[in-house]
């Protein structure tokens with residue numbers, strides 16, 4: 319067991335799965351969220367993630383669930399965050415929410431702590447500009463589902479130092495992750511490409527050309543994708559996909575990133591994908 323304490327802020331889809339992976343690797347974890355219902359549900363979400371990871375990834379069950387759960391403190395307050403050597407920020411894909419969280423944490427977090435900023439599309443340089451020391455912040459784009467996906471896209475912001483990069487890569491390797499370190503522009507590599515595909519797939523459904531199932535089948539069987547673009551959108555959360563498309567559109571001012579109206583309509587209707595039980599598919 320490591321002695322290090324890791325604070326994970328935001329206990330949604332990514333926060334819970336990340337807490338599971340980090341605690342499984344032997345770290346003590348604070349999992350914080352401002353929503354009472356999210357914190358109340360988080361232990362069950364983690365238990366489900368663990369069972370699914372044991373099914374999908376050989377050896378994942380070698381660390382028993384009760385040991386992992388004992389390492390995680392579920393909380394709505396920030397107590398203990400001052401002890402953390404790494405802060406992993408996983409809050410909603412909205413610049414104002416993230417900015418508010420950084421302002422709050424800056425009062426408490428120790429000056430030598432590292433910030434791992436988990437964002438789908440927002441520029442890491444922009445996010446780091448809201449922190450007291452942007453040299454110690456770096457983009458850590460974990461992939462969903464975190465326990466199953468070993469790839470992490472690591473993004474150097476403009477001020478990120480080589481020491482920060484080295485420390486963060488070493489931490490991620492201690493979780494069993496593989497990293498690819500790239501430079502910063504909104505959407506990075508993965509989401510600049512994947513969001514175009516998911517958005518265009520939604521346009522195809524809207525145009526009445528094919529169903530979600532047909533599109534996903536073509537991409538899986540014809541192009542060897544493990545998951546189709548609309549299954550992926552449901553897994554990510556359509557709310558997050560729409561937020562990300564807005565960030566891409568605003569950042570590049572390029573119409574290719576305009577959000578498909580059907581996606582926006584589904585979000586307005588509360589059909590956010592797996593997390594609400596209904597998206598392009600029913601769960």
Ligand SMILES: NC(=O)c1ccc[n+]([C@@H]2O[C@H](COP(=O)([O-])OP(=O)(O)OC[C@H]3O[C@@H](n4cnc5c(N)ncnc54)[C@H](O)[C@@H]3O)[C@@H](O)[C@H]2O)c1
Nearest residue numbers: 328329330331332351352353408409410411437438462554
């Ligand atoms: N979902 C994915 O597949 C995926 C993949 C990679 C990266 N990301 C990125 O990770 C981040 C989190 O995504 P998610 O899918 O977990 O979102 P989510 O909506 O499931 O969870 C976000 C959580 O942040 C919490 N939150 C919001 N404001 C807060 C505050 N001020 N203090 C504490 N908690 C607060 C919310 O209550 C919510 O529980 C986003 O930036 C997203 O773009 C998501």
